[in-house]
Amino acid sequence: MAEPLAITILRKKRDRIRDTIAKYEARLKEAQADLAHVIAALRLFEIDGNADDFPAYVDLNRVFRRGETTSFCLETLRVEGPLDTRELTARLMRRKGLDEHDKVLSQAIALRIVQTLRSRARRGLVDGTTRRKGVCVWRLIE
Known part of the structure; x- marks a missing residue:
């Protein structure tokens, strides 16, 4: 017996939504990485020269x-x-x-x-x- 048309259509719709979500998640990760880089660059330009502005490195x-x-x-x-x-x-x-x-x-x-x-x-x-x-x-x- 053939599958009902409604089930076939819903499965296709589910697959399209799943693919769209995956694309948005990838773009979100890329946007988060870009934001982190912009924040780091801003931090460099906003430094006053205080010793507290620079991270401490352990020697x-x-x-x-x-x-x-x-x-x-x-x-x-x-x-x-x-x-x-x-x-x-x-x-x-x-x-x-x-x-x-x-x-x-x-x-x-x-x-x-x-x-x-x-x-x-x-x-x-x-x-x-x-x-x-x-x-x-x-x-x-x-």
């Missing part, structure tokens, strides 16, 4: 001496036992007197900790194979 080479991160991590793991990257980051920031709530700084320090401990793991000094909530748990290998 950890000026915060930590050479080898300080490694020695801190190894000593902390020796004293306290296994710790994850977040715990090591919080302890290091506390020790240096840095703002623990600064997410950008915290992430930069965490990446440095992971980098230094992974190089020590390749040498067989630490183990970071276990994870807790998606974060490496580091322990000394004795």
